Amino acid sequence: MDIDVVTLADRPELEPLLSRFDGAWPEFMRWDPVGPVYYAVVEECYPEFVQIALDPAVPDRAVAAAYSVPVAWGDDPLPPGGWERMIQRSAINRMLGTPTTMVSALEICVQPDRRGRGLSSVMLAAMRANAQRLGYSTLVAPVRPSAKHERPDEPMSEYARRVRPDGLPEDPWLRTHVRAGGVIEAVAPRSMMVPGTLEEWRRWTGLAFDTSGPVHVPGALAPVHCDVDQDHAVYVEANVWVRHTIA
Template sequence: MLIPVADAPELDEEASTVFAEGWPEFIFHDAVAKQYAERRDRYFADWNFYYVAEPPAASPRAGSPALAAAPPAAQPRLIAGCWGVPLAWDGSIPDLPGGYTDALARSVTSYESGIQPNTFVLMAAAVRADQQGQGTAAALITAVRDRAVAHGLTQVIAPLRPTLKTRYPLTDIATYQTWTRPDGLPLDPWLRTHVRLGATILAPAPTSQTITGSVADWEKWTGMPFPSDGTYTIPAGLSTLTITNGVGTYTEPNIWVRHA
C-alpha cells in the first residue's frame, strides 16, 4: 500500500537507513540538485511515498483474558519507497528534461512560475534489500503511476538509473539502452521491470547528474585512493570518474522511459 511520507513520520528513521543503502554515497553530492532539494520537499511533499505491507492480524493469546493479553498494535512493515515531481512536458523528445537534475530544477521553477503540470516524473525508487527480486518494484511503480494519472498527471516518465550499468561503466549509455536478452527484453534488470509494465524507452540522458568534488571528497565517497590525475572506474559508478588538477568530475548517465 502506498502512503505519503508525511502521513507516516514513525517510518522516517527506518527509511533513511534502509533506503540510503541502495545508492552510492557520491550520488548525494550533486550540487545543483541540492539547490532545489528543500523547495522540492516543500512544494511536492505529496509525491513522496512509502510502500508498506499491512501488519499481520493480531491473534489473541490462548488462555489469557482478551484485553490484558492484547499485543501492542503492529506497525505496517516498510517495504519500499519512491518520490517524484510534477512538471509540464509537451510529449516530445526535444522537450524532455536533460535528466534527473534538470527535471528537478524544471519542476521547482515551473511551480514557482505557476505553470500547470501535466506529467509525473518518477525520480527514484528503492526496495529494501531483503525484499528485492520479488516484483515489489512493479507494484510500487503501478501504484504511483495510477495515483499520478488520478491527479491529472496523465504522462508518466522516469530518468532511470540502470542497475546493471555499473558492470559496463565504459559503454556509452545510448548503446547500453539497446542491449537486449534473447527474449527481446532489455538486458538491464531495472529497465526490464519498466518495459514489462508497458514502458517505452524514449532517449538516453547522458548527463543526467554531474557530481564534482576534490580528491579528498572522492576518496571519502568511494573508499578508493586516487594517487594522480586520470580516469577511474569507481564502485557503483555508471560511468567513469575523471580527475583533473585535483578535481574529480563524474557524469551520471540515465535512460528516459515513458509509461503507457
C-alpha cells in the same frame, strides 16, 4: 506480497522513515548538488508525489519508497539533462505557478534486504497509479539501469539497446519498465553530475584518486573523471528516458 503503499501527503508522520535506507545507494550519489532542490523540501512541497511502502508485519520501517515530481513539458524531446533537469524544471514551475503537464519519476528505492522480491515493480505500478490519480496521463522516467555498473565503459546508447532473445531489454530495471508499458525513448547523457575535490572523492569511495584519468568506482555506471592537477573529479551519469502513457 502483503504491502501497503501510501503517500506522504496521507501519512506525513512517516517522513522520518524516508531517511532509513542505509546502503541503498553508493555514498557518492548523495552528493549531487541538484538533489537538495527537491529532497530538502519534499515534505513541504511534494508530499503527494512521495510514496512509502509498508510491510504490516514491520510497521515502523519503510521497505521501499518512490519519489516523483510534476513538471510542465510540451512536445519538445525529453532533455539530455535528465534527472537533474526535471528537478530544476519542477522548481521553476512551482516558483512561477506554471501549470504542470506530466510527472517525472526521480527514484524508486528498495531496502537492500528486500530486493529481489518484486518490490520495484510494485512501486512502479504505484507511481503510475498515483500520477493517474492526480490527473496526469504521462509519466516519464530517467531510468538508472540496474546492471549498467557491470559495464561502466560501455556507452549508455549501446547498453540501452541490449535485448534478450524475447526482445525485452537485457537490463532488469529497463525490462521492468517496458513490461509495465513503458517505451524507451532516448538517452539522457548528462542526467546526473557529481563534482568534488579529490579529498571528497576519497572520503566517498575509499579510493586513492591520485592519478589523472578515468577512475572506476563501485556502483558507478561510468568512470569518474579525475584531474589531479586541478584537484577535482567529476562523475557524469547517463540515464535512459522511458515514457509511460497511463490514460
